[in-house]
Amino acid sequence: MVIQLEANLEKLRASAPLVHNITNFVVMNFTANALLAVGASPVMAHAAEEVEDMVTIAGALVVNIGTLSPQWVDGMKLAMKKAAESGTPIILDPVGAGATPYRNRVLAELLETAPPTIIRGNGSEILALAGASIQTKGVDSTADSTGSIGAAHALSERFGSVVSVSGAVDVIVQGNRTGWVSNGVPLMTKVTGMGCSATAIAGAFAAICADPFEAAVSAAATMGVCGELAYRNAKLPGSFQIAFLDTLADISPAHLAELSKIRLE
Ligand SMILES: Nc1ncnc2c1ncn2[C@@H]1O[C@H](COP(=O)(O)OP(=O)(O)O)[C@@H](O)[C@H]1O
């Protein structure tokens, strides 16, 4: 198979899909800006009173447990249930999986509620989610993405999900398919919300791609290529964050495809 990166970004921008995010306080603003910059239409809504109505009009649901609390979890479950009923793609970011028993418990409940279409996390989070008994260090990874491939396959098999593990190389797995995306710069780990944006952008691509594996690979490549281009002009976290958003908005689909380093197995 070939990833139609150029066509996918063109389609995303032409249709500007509504992406419903239930995400964390830290990254809400940056995530909304990243979605707007890439060409999608973000909405943040977490109240149990409205999530079912919101997800009904959305092209994808992004659930991110970064700053979870019981009322938010109620909203996440209702939204996931509704999305599963209507076939709307669900993208789960297990932020901080393995850091506390509460996070692990909630993740188990969410996975029981509805299987995610795509799970996107860093190496530590994917290991923890797959049941490895590791104590992760908050939200940042202490594990290499390539060391989490076995865990990613196990999760993919258990839930039928595409699993996207971020890191120096992003590894995307589903069944017997594996994608390797070797774009990006280490400075991306020094800006909060880069992983969360990767997850939200996977939601934007999932809204317009029939194949969630293709959506996850497209999102990883878009993040990585834009990180590399932004780094040409901004070598420190503050300016890099802004340059990254500018690049997401400015990049042409052809340039994205040209700079992407994707290997498929
Ligand atoms: N060492 C690295 N080199 C290049 N790109 C990286 C590196 N680490 C992370 N990235 C990129 O940064 C983004 C966020 O990934 P990551 O830091 O793993 O997520 P999180 O913020 O959830 O921990 C992804 O697009 C990933 O490809």
Ligand SMILES: Cc1ncsc1CCOP(=O)(O)O
């Ligand atoms: C710092 C922090 N604490 C809770 S959520 C969050 C943001 C994590 O964002 P990312 O996973 O994109 O680095």
Ligand SMILES: [Mg+2]
């Ligand atoms: Mg993260």
